[in-house]
Amino acid sequence: MTVPQPLPWQQPLWEHLYGYIAQKRIPQALLITGHKGLGKQRLAEQFALALLCAVPQHNGIACGLCSSCVLINAETHPDFIRVQPEEPGKAITIGQIRGLITQLTLKPQFEAHRVVIINPADNMNNAAANAFLKCLEEPTERTLIILISEKPGKLPSTIISRCQKLALATPDKETVVDWLAETSSCSTETLRNNVALAQGAPLLALDYLNDEVLMVRNECFNAWIAIAKRLKSPVIVAEDWHKLSASPLIFWMTSWVIDLIKSSYHAQAQNLYNPDLSSQLQELSERLELKGLYKFYDLLLASRQRLDTQINRQLLFEELLIQWHELNRRK
Known part of the structure; x- marks a missing residue:
C-alpha cells in the first residue's frame, strides 16, 4: 500500500x-x-x-x-x-x-x-x-x-x-495548473480553461480533464448560442440536455450570464469565468439588455435551488431555454 x-x-x-x-x-x-x-x-x-x-x-x-x-x-x-x-x-x-x-x-x-x-x-x-x-x-x-x-x-x-x-481554501490558479501539468500532456491553455471551469478546484479540474468535460461544455455553449440566434429550438435542446448532469449545466449557464454582464462593461477576458469564450460572449452582450440578463440570472439561481427537489429536469431546462430564447428576441 x-x-x-x-x-x-x-x-x-x-x-x-x-x-x-x-x-x-x-x-x-x-x-x-x-x-x-x-x-x-x-x-x-x-x-x-x-x-x-x-x-x-x-x-x-x-x-x-x-x-x-x-x-x-x-x-x-x-x-x-x-x-x-x-x-x-x-x-x-x-x-x-x-x-x-x-x-x-x-x-x-x-x-x-x-x-x-x-x-x-x-x-x-x-x-x-x-x-x-x-x-x-x-x-x-x-x-x-x-x-x-x-x-x-x-x-x-x-x-x-x-x-x-x-x-480548505482554493489555491491560486498557477499552483493548480503546475500540478495538473505534472500528470497531463495537455496544453497550458487547455489546463487553464479546465481550471477556470472548475472554479480553481484542482481535483475537479483533473476530473474535467479525464472526462473531457470541457468538450461537453463547449457543445452545450454552442447549442445555447444557437438558441440565441434562432438556429435551434429550446425544447429540442432541453430534451438533449436533460440526459446530462443538471448541476454543472445550470452552473455553466449561470457563468455565461455573469460573463455576459461583465462583457457589457467591457471586462478583460482574464476576468471572466470562461475566458476562452470571451469573443462570442462580447459579441452577444452588445445586443442584450442588462435588465433582461439580471432577470434571467435570478431565474438560474432559483433553478439551482430547485435541483434538490423532485422537479422534472427536462421541464426545468425547457423553462430556462425558452426564457433565454425570448431574451434574445430581436427588437
Missing part, C-alpha cells in the same frame, strides 16, 4: 494536523470544510491513517505496511468507521447514526485511536443530526470524529460549536 503525500496546497494544513499528533492533543471532533474538488476526503483519510498507523514516517504520514495500514487498505480495520449516504444524493439517516452510537459504546479494539469519518456531514437529516449530537456531548475514549462538509451552514450550530475547524 503506497500512501500518497499531502497535495501541494494542503501542506500547511497537514502540518497543522500533524501538530495534533506530535503534541498528543487529538481533538474529539474535527470539521473539515471547503468547496468541492479541494481534497477534503483525502486529507481526512491521511490524518486517519496517521493516527491508526503503528509506525508512521518522520513527517507523520502512515507507513502503508504495518498491520493497521493493511487492514485499512482492505477496508476491514475495526477502528476505522465511515458513515455516508447509503445511496448517492440521499440523506444520512437516524438508523445509521444509531448504529454508529452502538459501535462507539465499545472501546477501540487496537491501542491507537478510533477514527470516524462522516461525509458529507451536512447530509444528515434533522433526526440524524439530533441523535449525532449525543456522540459529541458524550465522547468516548481515544475516538476522533471527522466531519466533512461543502455546506457547513446546513449543519446545526450545536454540532459546529463542538468541533475543531479546518477550512
